[in-house]
Amino acid sequence: MNQFAKITLALLLSASGAAFAQSGNMKDMPMDSKSHGDMKGMDMKGMDMKGMDMKGQGSDKQGESHMASATVKSADAAKGTVTLSHEPIKSLKWPAMTMGFSVKDKALFEKLSPGNKVQVEFVKQGSEYVVTSVK
Ligand SMILES: [Cu+2]
Incomplete structure (x- = not known):
């Protein structure tokens, strides 16, 4: 066998x-x-x-900045990302939603603690939205 x-x-x-x-x-x-x-x-x-x-691309042009009132849901300073629950954004015709953003400057994470209510300014860069300032 x-x-x-x-x-x-x-x-x-x-x-x-x-x-x-x-x-x-x-x-x-x-x-x-x-x-x-x-x-x-x-x-x-x-x-x-x-x-x-x-x-x-038309409606959301590269480099144009937008303002939004938002509540911080989560933030990851190491990855440079934040999840925001934002109110409707007229300049983009966006409804209120929760979504991820990139964050331009690590120093901005001081103001991006989960639960914080913030005013953010962001721009479109490539296919992502990048937070450039936080109030
Ligand atoms: Cu959104």
């Missing part, structure tokens, strides 16, 4: 080895050079389009 198992294993290994070698050869020859070239071209186009999309 032991020997039979060994032989079966050896047969399986050599069979799968041969299959690997064959499929490897088939892939390598015609496709590799072509697909490589195509992928490089697509990467570059994708990057250009992303840059354009970000500039073209």
Whole structure:
């Protein structure tokens, strides 16, 4: 029984080895050079389009600052993030909600203790909202 198992294993290994070698050869020859070239071209186009999309965003423009009254829910100074439960923000047409913000300056965390009622000023930077001042 032991020997039979060994032989079966050896047969399986050599069979799968041969299959690997064959499929490897088939892939390598015609496709590799072509697909490589195509992928490089697509990467570059994708990057250009992303840059354009970000500039073209309308309602919440990059760099425009907004004010909000909010209650601090939680703050993580090490990560530079704060969760605020903010009142409606007219300049963004946002309803009241609880959401995460990034915090520009670590010193701002002095005023961002959970439970504090604050007035924050924030700007859009890339895809995130960054608190720039706290009152
Ligand atoms: Cu919000």
